[in-house]
Amino acid sequence: MSSSFSLYIHIPWCWSKCPYCDFNAYAISTHQPDFEHYTLQLIADLKRSQRHAPFLTELTSIYLGGGTPSLMPPYLLEKLFNTIRELYYWHTQLEVTMEISPKTQASYLSDVMRLGVNRFSVGLQSFHPDVLKILGREHHAGESHAIIDSLIQVGSDNFNIDLIYGLAAQSPEMVVEDLRLGLSAPIEHLSWYELMLEPNTQFAKKPELKTDQDTLEQMEEEGMILIEESGFKHYEVSAYYKNRPSQHNSHYWKYGDYIGIGAGAHSKITLKPKQTLRLYKTRYPKDYLKSPKVLVDSIADEAIDYLMNRLRLFTPITFHEIESCLPNQAADHIIKWVNQLESDQLLIVNKESFLLTKRGQLLINDLLYQFQQWRQRIIKQV
Numbered sequence: 001m002s003s004s005f006s007l008y009i010h011i012p013w014c015w016s017k018c019p020y021c022d023f024n025a026y027a028i029s030t031h032q033p034d035f036e037h038y039t040l041q042l043i044a045d046l047k048r049s050q051r052h053a054p055f056l057t058e059l060t061s062i063y064l065g066g067g068t069p070s071l072m073p074p075y076l077l078e079k080l081f082n083t084i085r086e087l088y089y090w091h092t093q094l095e096v097t098m099e100i101s102p103k104t105q106a107s108y109l110s111d112v113m114r115l116g117v118n119r120f121s122v123g124l125q126s127f128h129p130d131v132l133k134i135l136g137r138e139h140h141a142g143e144s145h146a147i148i149d150s151l152i153q154v155g156s157d158n159f160n161i162d163l164i165y166g167l168a169a170q171s172p173e174m175v176v177e178d179l180r181l182g183l184s185a186p187i188e189h190l191s192w193y194e195l196m197l198e199p200n201t202q203f204a205k206k207p208e209l210k211t212d213q214d215t216l217e218q219m220e221e222e223g224m225i226l227i228e229e230s231g232f233k234h235y236e237v238s239a240y241y242k243n244r245p246s247q248h249n250s251h252y253w254k255y256g257d258y259i260g261i262g263a264g265a266h267s268k269i270t271l272k273p274k275q276t277l278r279l280y281k282t283r284y285p286k287d288y289l290k291s292p293k294v295l296v297d298s299i300a301d302e303a304i305d306y307l308m309n310r311l312r313l314f315t316p317i318t319f320h321e322i323e324s325c326l327p328n329q330a331a332d333h334i335i336k337w338v339n340q341l342e343s344d345q346l347l348i349v350n351k352e353s354f355l356l357t358k359r360g361q362l363l364i365n366d367l368l369y370q371f372q373q374w375r376q377r378i379i380k381q382v
């Protein structure tokens with residue numbers, strides 16, 4: 001059993017709530033943050049988590065996500081990092097990522113780099129003022145450019161930018177121009193993702209904001225050509241890297257263990273071979289600040305969860321891997337399902353493994369649906 005794990009730290013506040021966002025994030029104007037108190041709760045949360053899973057000793061990455069973690073004052077981050085260092089070995093190569101707003105100042109970047117942050121992920125989305133406006137972003141196009149200059153200025157050599165496509169207000173040319181500008185910067189990693197109209201967001205009620213299928217496909221086709229020409233490797237549904245993939249996200253996609261601290265954060269802990277404990281924390285920051293609770297997530301469907309994560313990573317999945325990390329029944333279902341499939345446009349099926357085709361990479365949800373349908377039939381027959 002592995003002792004390695006990654007640590008996720010959730011900071012739930014943002015400058016404002018973007019109308020397309022379904023993350024556990026709250027505008028600072030309406031949900032006054034109390035970073036001092038929140039840091040104390042994060043520390044208590046981390047200590048509790050360590051007691052719950054003392055066998056997880058090998059910290060492989062840290063990720064500060066949100067929300068907008070760059071709203072957190074550096075002196076509080078230092079307190080939190082000190083506690084992490086007391087509890088775990090923080091080796092020199094440890095990947096420590098912080099999501100940042102394009103409004104972040106160079107001095108802030110330097111401060112957190114001194115504390116140990118060595119990778120940034122910028123929620124840039126676009127260089128076009130109109131697109132940023134529709135997305136309800138707080139930053140303006142000038143700041144999309146300025147943050148890249150700041151990252152270069154402070155000597156960050158490992159950063160990601162997020163770019164979005166699929167808005168009706170974007171033409172394929174605008175999407176390609178965003179990519180061209182982003183890829184011409186010394187980025188190490190790109191998250192290029194399609195706008196989704198998530199339920200319970202303001203955008204869910206405005207389907208007209210999404211572009212039509214033909215234009216979407218044109219955006220994808222032209223965008224992919226440019227990304228490949230720029231030497232980036234496509235290794236996950238929306239992720240591309242030059243030399244260094246995200247260790248933290250790869251750990252999730254490989255179905256590794258993780259501890260999540262902060263409002264609404266989830267943990268996955270392997271208690272013994274094939275037995276996983278899933279926990280989540282109180283979702284609302286106000287409640288988390290009052291009395292954070294650790295809740296057991298008992299409804300997780302291991303087979304679906306595994307496929308949802310693992311299919312995202314475009315490497316062969318062996319039966320041995322499935323058997324070694326899933327409970328018997330979940331592993332059995334996946335292997336039996338794969339065995340009755342034949343290689344087609346979506347999958348390449350081998351004797352002891354399977355792999356998504358290029359087309360399959362675009363249609364993961366269809367495959368998951370097929371698996372669910374097949375499994376329901378099998379369960380009914382038993």
Ligand code: SF4
Pocket residue numbers: 013014015016017018021022023025066067068123
């Ligand atoms: S900045 Fe990011 S996390 Fe915050 S509301 Fe906007 S999309 Fe959501």
